[in-house]
Amino acid sequence: MAEGSQNVTLSLAEESSINEFAAPEARFECPICLSWLRDPVLTCCGHRFCRNCIQGWLLKENACPVDNMKLNKDSDIFPDNFTRREISQQKTKCPNIVRGCLVELSPLDVESHLLVCEYRIPDNEKLKCNFANVGCKEKFEDEPQRQEHLEQNVQQHLLLLSQMYANVSVTPIQENASSTLAQGNFWDPPSKHDDEASSSTTSQSDNLQNLLRALYEKIVFLEQKSREQDIIIANMSEQLSNFQQNYCNGTYIWYFNDFSGKIKAMKDKSRTIHYSPPFFTSPYGYKMCIRINLCPRSPDHIALFIHVMKSGHDNTLEWPFTGKLSISIIHPSQPSLSIKDVMITPPNIEAFKQPIGDLNQKGFGYAEFALLNDLIKLGFVSNNQLIIKATASTI
Numbered sequence: 079m080a081e082g083s084q085n086v087t088l089s090l091a092e093e094s095s096i097n098e099f100a101a102p103e104a105r106f107e108c109p110i111c112l113s114w115l116r117d118p119v120l121t122c123c124g125h126r127f128c129r130n131c132i133q134g135w136l137l138k139e140n141a142c143p144v145d146n147m148k149l150n151k152d153s154d155i156f157p158d159n160f161t162r163r164e165i166s167q168q169k170t171k172c173p174n175i176v177r178g179c180l181v182e183l184s185p186l187d188v189e190s191h192l193l194v195c196e197y198r199i200p201d202n203e204k205l206k207c208n209f210a211n212v213g214c215k216e217k218f219e220d221e222p223q224r225q226e227h228l229e230q231n232v233q234q235h236l237l238l239l240s241q242m243y244a245n246v247s248v249t250p251i252q253e254n255a256s257s258t259l260a261q262g263n264f265w266d267p268p269s270k271h272d273d274e275a276s277s278s279t280t281s282q283s284d285n286l287q288n289l290l291r292a293l294y295e296k297i298v299f300l301e302q303k304s305r306e307q308d309i310i311i312a313n314m315s316e317q318l319s320n321f322q323q324n325y326c327n328g329t330y331i332w333y334f335n336d337f338s339g340k341i342k343a344m345k346d347k348s349r350t351i352h353y354s355p356p357f358f359t360s361p362y363g364y365k366m367c368i369r370i371n372l373c374p375r376s377p378d379h380i381a382l383f384i385h386v387m388k389s390g391h392d393n394t395l396e397w398p399f400t401g402k403l404s405i406s407i408i409h410p411s412q413p414s415l416s417i418k419d420v421m422i423t424p425p426n427i428e429a430f431k432q433p434i435g436d437l438n439q440k441g442f443g444y445a446e447f448a449l450l451n452d453l454i455k456l457g458f459v460s461n462n463q464l465i466i467k468a469t470a471s472t473i
Contacts, residue, residue, distance in 0.1 A: 086447055102185065109144055112136060114185040115165060118158040123147040123411075126158055128289035130401050146461055147411065152162065185281055188440075208296070212238040232300045238364040239293050330469050331408075334464040341450065344372045353437075356387050359470045364399050365389035368435065368468050373445045380448050382407075383441030384468055388433040399423060399432040407448060408465040409458055417448055 080142040100322065102114045117129040125144045127135075135143055136151040149155070164184060172195060173188065179197040192198060204217035205224050214235065218224040228235070259260040332354040335338070344350040354368040365387040373379040382405050406418040421431055428440040453459055 115161060116186065118161040119155045120158040121149055122154040126161060155221055209235045209238055212242040214238060232304050236301060239297060239450065253454040289340040328359040329469045334370065337459050337462050337464045345377060346373060356363055359472060362391050363393060366470055368466060369441050376446055377444040378450055380450060381445045383443030384470065385437045385441045386430055387437040388435065392432055397432040398426060401470060404469045405443060407458055407468040408467055410460040410465060411457065415456060419444065427459055
């Protein structure tokens with residue numbers, strides 16, 4: 079936010095407009111909120127954030143959200159006045175340009191301008207949230223924005239519903255209706271034989287029934303939408319996993335987690351081996367994986383191998399696999415210290431013949447790729463994680 083400007087709260091619709099019409103360049107974008115840097119700060123690891131964003135992040139985590147480097151919120155964050163000046167010199171159009179506003183201003187002044195923009199949609203013309211009657215105050219410029227809000231705030235709306243339900247008081251005159259509701263009879267029509275003396279009681283009972291019915295229907299609708307979203311997310315995660323495996327273009331990065339625990343298990347049982355998820359050299363190319371274990375004859379060394387795996391289109395490929403392989407252990411903060419070796423596959427060895435089982439039992443690589451103590455002392459293991467990179471290409 080620009081210096082001297084007051085804090086303002088924008089509706090979801092206005093924030094959406096800002097994102098659409100004033101998308102920042104990558105160097106001016108906060109990696110946390112994905113919007114323009116407000117009160118930009120620079121971390122000791124070289125990344126820029128909004129001050130409020132990174133301080134809020136470090137209350138929950140103690141590491142940079144970009145490279146996972148340890149950060150101290152008091153000593154590792156510095157004001158970035160140069161970037162602040164650069165952003166203040168940028169010009170963008172008002173989000174209300176679609177309604178005729180031609181004002182150009184600094185991205186940091188957009189929020190304060192929207193409060194006084196003559197083309198801003200008046201609050202009384204905006205769409206209210208469907209849960210406005212139970213306390214939600216959000217308003218929207220169109221129906222898609224309202225639907226997006228409903229899908230993303232299920233828990234908040236359920237909380238408002240539960241609070242409203244807790245505040246519903248049942249008076250003695252409503253006991254009949256309450257017992258009926260307790261039995262689950264939400265939809266019974268009023269009796270045709272009610273006389274005028276009971277009309278007040280019926281009216282109150284109907285009001286309570288209508289309220290509970292509306293709340294119940296909304297809860298059911300939101301639960302269904304939530305389940306649909308869970309299914310969509312699960313399917314997208316599976317598709318993303320398959321996409322990553324099939325289209326990594328022969329380069330795979332394996333984040334070997336729980337390093338200390340897995341090394342201890344391999345020391346306790348010398349035959350313990352770990353395999354990476356599979357990857358492909360190209361779409362419909364050769365399927366491979368990385369293997370890590372301790373060297374049997376020298377347990378103070380890590381062994382790294384690449385194995386060829388069986389896939390559904392092996393019959394369309396030429397065998398044995400002929401190409402170039404490289405294996406690397408990546409240093410998380412000093413790339414110059416990374417350990418790398420490149421290998422040209424020798425012809426006619428078992429490791430590169432067409433697999434009969436799930437993977438060839440023979441692998442190709444190094445039984446003594448790196449010393450365990452060196453990896454630990456030189457800082458290759460960060461957050462109990464080792465980064466292994468493999469690249470495979472055909473010749």
